[in-house]
Amino acid sequence: YRELTGAAVRNLGSLEASSKESLAKLNPQAASLISLQWIEDLEDVDKMKAVAKSSGEDPFIRTALTAKLTDALGSAYPPPLPPPAREPRNAEPQDGGDNPGTRSSAVF
Numbered sequence: 001y002r003e004l005t006g007a008a009v010r011n012l013g014s015l016e017a018s019s020k021e022s023l024a025k026l027n028p029q030a031a032s033l034i035s036l037q038w039i040e041d042l043e044d045v046d047k048m049k050a051v052a053k054s055s056g057e058d059p060f061i062r063t064a065l066t067a068k069l070t071d072a073l074g075s076a077y078p079p080p081l082p083p084p085a086r087e088p089r090n091a092e093p094q095d096g097g098d099n100p101g102t103r104s105s106a107v108f
Helices: 006-010 020-024 036-041 045-054 059-076
Strands: none
Touching (some): 020 045, 036 059
């Protein structure tokens, strides 16, 4: 699916016939050619997520998929991002402080 031409994407027909793994592998240019009607007809949430992952930033597809996934999943979509893994600003270095290159007196 990564190498599909525009003509091939236009001839996919119903997205329900494709696997979620195949839909997730579409390149963004190919995914941008997916018909909005095909997205409207799509009922499988996992396939909607797969198209969302492969569609890049296409505003029409993103809007259609976001609306459908929000309807299907409610507040669970979009999934929350995990908090960034950061140490407190004044935390001691993990190596016990023996390495002078790991300590900084700078205040951020």
